[in-house]
Amino acid sequence: MSARRTQNRLAFWFLLPSAVVLLGVVAYPFFFNVYISLTNWNMFHFRNPEIIGLTHYFRLFAEEDFYRIFGKTIAWTAINLVFHFTLGLGAALLLNRKLPGRNIYRALLILPWAMPQYISALTWRGMFNVEYGAVNLILGKIGIGAVPWFTNEFWAFMAPVITNIWLGFPFIMVIALGGLQSIPKELYEAARIDGAGPVRQFYSITLPMLKPVLLPALVLGTIWTFNNLNVMWLVTDQGLPADKTHILVTYVYKAAFQYYRYGYAAAFSVFIFLVLVFIVKGYNRAAREEAY
């Protein structure tokens, strides 16, 4: 019993520094944000905010823009995740085979992930220019007319989606590749002996064996994509066309740093946090059910 207490104490002292850091950089800002969301903190009450209760939360749900932007955020996250997952897994399956120049392909495919997001986003913005952008020039060469990337609401949404798919699939690819290399070859040999084809092997061996690594990657991918300010903000040049292309985080950024509506933006952030908690809970439940 005494040894157990000693061991616990030892663990306590080891954990204390990181616990203090976590309290400082996670817990304190979180609760401070909740506090701000309950105040009238804005430009005019910068040093003397007053508690106004849930006013900002009611205002949030009363605004028409909120539902449009929330819908766009869900679409943005879902489309990105589907493509990150399918392209990333597909590329990993290809690279897991014996291919000539495999290491070169691997390096090239990781490149988008290795590049600073900021640079990539601005480069893609230039590439989407209707007259001089590389994308429309290539489309023109194959007989497709110029796409109005930033003057049409649909295409203006697709431009950052394409950019983010390009930026994000290498992450899933790297994770999946690591997972694929740890699957014992014997399982495939046994499956082949039992007469299982490549598709059956994929669904019965590869996918279940990858789940433990892919599920956390998908959780992370969801959070990152949902909160991806850079790509949406920079590619659409703050919401082109006509301020129509926003997701929740770009809207919050604008409210906080362009309109100085700190209380309102904080309430919005709390809502984003709750949505993400809900999504992560869903993933966890799915993972638990799978485990049982």
Add this chain to the structure above:
Amino acid sequence: MVPAMNKLPRPNICRRSIFILIVLSMIGGLLSCGRIDRSRSVIVWEQMDPQEQIFFDQHVAEFQLRHPEYADFTIERVHYRTEDLQTQFQTAALAYGGPNLVYGPADKIGPYSIMGLLMPVEELLPQSEIDRFDQVALPILDGHVWGLPDQIGNHLTLVANKGLVSEIATDTDTWIKQLAELTVDEDGDGRPEQYGLVFNLLEPFWLVPWLGGFGGWVMNDESWPTLDSPAMVGALTFLSDLKQSKVVPLECDYPLADTIFKEGRAAYIINGPWSWEGYRSAGIDIQVASIPLVSATGLWPSPMTSAKCYSINRYMDEATRQCTADLLKWLTGTEVQIALAKGLSVQPSDLLAGQDPGIVNDEVQLASREQIARGRLMPIVPEMRAVWDAMRPSYQSVMNGELSPEDAAPAMQKRATTMIERMRE
């Protein structure tokens, strides 16, 4: 329980003390990471153009040479993009930190001063230092001066490529005909090889001169938007027609306009003094002129003018106060302003510098002064943010052909008033 753990001896007092010491020193280390000794460093956050940055560094080096009493001070310049500078400064000042001086266009000064982040200049420098400036250039709000400018202008002008334009048009009727002649699509693919005019078609800053040219303005004296006006409809119609006539690129943001002009593939660009040196460096022989008079109204377009100012952080370290004051005096002083005006073709805000013969007789400076005289000062009130953001979407929709100018003007007004009401909540 792991059996081996049973053999662990009880930690004695000495070992426990070591643990506590390690933990405390780690916590202390972490806390001290956040505390930077600012008593011997003067930090300037800026959003200068590359050319301005070079001048700044030279002037700071000269300041350090002339002020040996500040030998143990470091003067550091940190560059940010315009929006980043605003975000960073707000965040830092909220935590009572940030630079000593923040440099940028005066339009951000309104919010900063209302939030209490700035120190009025009169608290740092004597009145005589303020009196040497052109009073029009000083950012004054609620009776206080919130920054000292090293230049005035920041205004749009017409810039012509003299290699392509023989005579600059002075009214819009003549100009539009000239633009059509200067737009050349040699291979007939619908993408002209040469444009008559390029400018940023996305930002309402480029709409404002025309709003003035049709007799309107963005807000009244009570800082309330005045966007729903016949003048706005006229300005939007004029620009939309310009785009329809294909004398400007279909989608043209700032970098694209800048690149096309630097490549010598545009006869005119509408841009400000910050860009002129870059065009000269690119080998373009430029001539600066006023934006042409609007033939329909007989009025000159009125670009917004503003000063670029150094503002003082209220929460700077007291030990750096004197060095900051002297640096501010130097950076906005007559000598530096003359050098800036001659090197960058900007207009000095210092009255003495403005009388320098090299500036008074300079052709570009003359044209620039003429344009400033036809412009109007940008309001520095925070409501201007809402006005910009209200104008941008409707302006872009008009240029995309999705909204008529008649519908855009009331939409701008409604959005601006809604945003201002929300800001004031």
